[in-house]
Structure formats: structure tokens, C-alpha cells
Amino acid sequence: MNSPCRIVVLISGLGSNLQAIIDACANKKINGQVVAVISNRPDVLGLKRAAQAGIKTETLDHTKFPDRETFDRALKALIESFSPDAILLAGFMRILSTEFTQHFAGKMLNIHPSRLPKFRGLKTHQRALEAGEKTHGASVHFVTNELDGGPVILQSQLKIKPEHTVETLAADVLKQEHVIYSQAVKWFCDGALVLNNHHVLLNGKKLDNPIQLDDIESDF
Ligand code: GRF
Secondary structure: OOOOEEEEEEEOOOOHHHHHHHHHHHOOOOOEEEEEEEEOOOOOHHHHHHHHOOOEEEEOOHHHOOOHHHHHHHHHHHHHOOOOOEEEEOOOOOOOOHHHHHHOOOOEEEEEOOOOOOOOOOOHHHHHHHOOOOEEOOEEEEOOOOOOOOOEEEEOOEEOOOOOOHHHHHHHHHHHHHHHHHHHHHHHHOOOEEEEOOEEEEOOEEOOOOEEHHHOOOOO
16 A cells, blocks of 8 residues: 555634544545644634644634735645645635646645535525525535636535525535545545546546546445
8 A cells, every 4th residue: 555645634614524534544544644734714623623633733824914825825835844645625715826726736625515517606505595406515626726616526416405494404515525525535545536637537537527426335
């Protein structure tokens, strides 16, 4: 087996996706190690989760920087100081500059709470309910300079029930996020998942469409 993948996770808040990745590394389902957790907001729960797991934490408060480019350059340098193989955005609520996303192209993944390309951006659950969608879900994708627009790897799906509220729908999707993010990170750390010329390759095969969680036997 290859040496464990060095993972840096970027967060802004609760860090439940971070926790799922930490747990999956701890129980060896992912051949990886979270070497650092970086938050752009101080004192968030995700930082406490990381500290509890004995992981190095860093806070880089974006409000202390004059502009996006300066913040992104500092963030880039901080990430690079951990020599990561993978950078995971997990509820990291920042738009990233093109210089930043290009620098980490092919190494950076994001979890998004919708079935992309539907509902890029914020308030995805509310927008899905308002649009009268029958289904909703989450997506894991490679990060490119297009916001929530990089090639999608894996998606989940659930039926929207009449009794769903924004809160209960978000909670149901979040459970699926933990599964699909862990699965995609496992593939990445195994070297099975590669971004090639804007296409996703899984085990050397180009994906014509995102993989659907319902169609695979997940390890999570
Ligand atoms: C998740 O829904 C994620 O997809 C979105 O923000 C939420 C973060 O949750 N971008 P957590 O911090 O991982 O608990």
C-alpha cells in the first residue's frame, strides 16, 4: 500500500464533513491522514473537532486581509507548508481566486449540497424546495476556477417529501454528504481518482457522467 495521503481540510464552520473524513482515516477506510485543518473563521466547532483528534489547526481570518488575492496567497503558502497530496474544501465558505484554484488543480475537492449543475452557490435546500424539485442531493467535484462548476465525481440523491423543511432537508442531505465525500476521498487517496484535462478518470476510465451513489457499493 502507498504511504498515507497527506490531507489538508479547509473549513468555515461546524466541520461535520471534516469529522467524517477524520473518522474514515482513523479506522483506515481512507488511506490518508489529515495533517492540518485551516479555518477562515476563528473559534468554529470544526477547529475543536480537529484539536480533539490531535490534528494541527490554523486560523487564517480573511477579515484581516485587504483583498481576496492577498488572503488567497497567504492561504496557498500555509497549505503548501504542509506538503499535502489532497486539499479538501469542507464547508469552506469562500470564493477562491483563479490563481489559487489553478495552483491546486487536480488536488482539490469540494462537497456541495445539491445535485450539480443544479443549484450552484448558496441556499441550495431552500431553492430546491421553492422550485418544487422532486429530488435533491449532494455532489463531490474537483475544484476549478468556476464556482461549484468543476467536474463532478460522485452524487447522491434523495426524494423530497411533502413534510421536508429547509432544515430537515439539509440534515438529510448532510448525511449523504458524509458518505459521498468519504468515498471520493478514499478513491483519491488510493490513486484511483484523477483529473485529466478537465475529465474525471476513475480507475483509468473516463466518466461520461457523475457516478451515482445508488449505483455503487459504497465503503461508507
Ligand atoms: C455542507 O452542507 C457543505 O456541503 C456546505 O456547507 C455545509 C458544511 O457542513 N458547503 P459541515 O461544516 O461539513 O458540517
